[in-house]
Amino acid sequence: MKKVQVSNLLLTLLFAALSIFFLLPLFWMLSAASKTELDVWTFPIQWIPDQWNFVQNFKAVWMGDVSFSLFYMNSLKISILSTIGTILVCSMAGYALAKLNFKGKGLLFSLMMAFMMIPEQATLVPRYIMIKEMGLYDTHTSLILLGLFSSYFTFLLRQFMLGIHSDMLEAAELDGAGFFRVFWSVVLPLSQPILATVGIIKFIWTWNDYQGPLIFLYSNDLFTIPLGMQFFKEEFGTRISVMMMASLSAIVPLLILFLLLQKKVINGIAIGGVKG
Structure with a gap:
């Protein structure tokens, strides 16, 4: 019974890690959409921008x-x-x-x-x-x-x-x-x-x-x-x-x-x- 529970836990952790990996492009898209153009090219990737530009980018898309x-x-x-x-x-x-x-x-x-x-x-x-x-x-x-x-x-x-x-x-x-x-x-x-x-x-x-x-x-x-x-x-x-x-x-x-x-x-x- 314990072996089954341990295997289920390991599978859960594995699939959680895979889900995060597959969602990384979506996270990057959201991060890039919130940045200034210079911050997009910053390496290593800055997931949370210092300078938020979300509203300006939103206006450029919807009101341009x-x-x-x-x-x-x-x-x-x-x-x-x-x-x-x-x-x-x-x-x-x-x-x-x-x-x-x-x-x-x-x-x-x-x-x-x-x-x-x-x-x-x-x-x-x-x-x-x-x-x-x-x-x-x-x-x-x-x-x-x-x-x-x-x-x-x-x-x-x-x-x-x-x-x-x-x-x-x-x-x-x-x-x-x-x-x-x-x-x-x-x-x-x-x-x-x-x-x-x-x-x-x-x-x-x-x-x-x-x-x-x-x-x-x-x-x-x-x-x-x-x-x-x-x-x-x-x-x-x-x-x-x-x-x-x-x-x-x-x-x-x-x-x-x-x-x-x-x-x-x-x-x-x-x-x-x-x-x-």
Whole structure:
């Protein structure tokens, strides 16, 4: 028993040390964003600056000539709408593949699995032509529309929903619940852990996406943060402290999202482990 406790303690200490190591770049980013430009280049690294320049760097990012707030709002709009749309579309598709019986279900699932092996870049030209023909080029709608369906997320949701007992769904139907009522009031609440996981991953992917906005957006006022950072590089390329403030501002929504939903994600992983 003591050996087990000692080994658990050693593993805890090891993972704590590794977590600190992996968080060092984030700590350095926060430190650099709070310094003057000369202090950034001080060696050895001065983690706590003698002269705080956080407010000045913040103003340079948010109140300067480059409209960082506009890029921020564009990224929030596309990421939030894409995430909500993906959760709705993929959860319905996953539920259909997991619990409904219809002709061609096995073939449809096999095709979806096959599509997962096709690189996204291989479909870039057809998607570009489709968006161009629909008149959606250089609009946020094009990015939101293209991001609604995902074979990967549909597969994750389908696998989770297979573990929901059919007796619960049948009981709801006996109580008079229709198809959509069962899905909305029974299936979705039971799928909260995997929905939170899908939401976090989708939001992060969309927020950090560089290729999509680069291909489907042309107007500067529609650019998202990954493209907008190019303007900061041109404007403040030699001012590392301002660039670190912009980078720090860019990851704040991702940190908030993870902190809010981490419990549900951990529960989803734990439930998946028990099922496995």
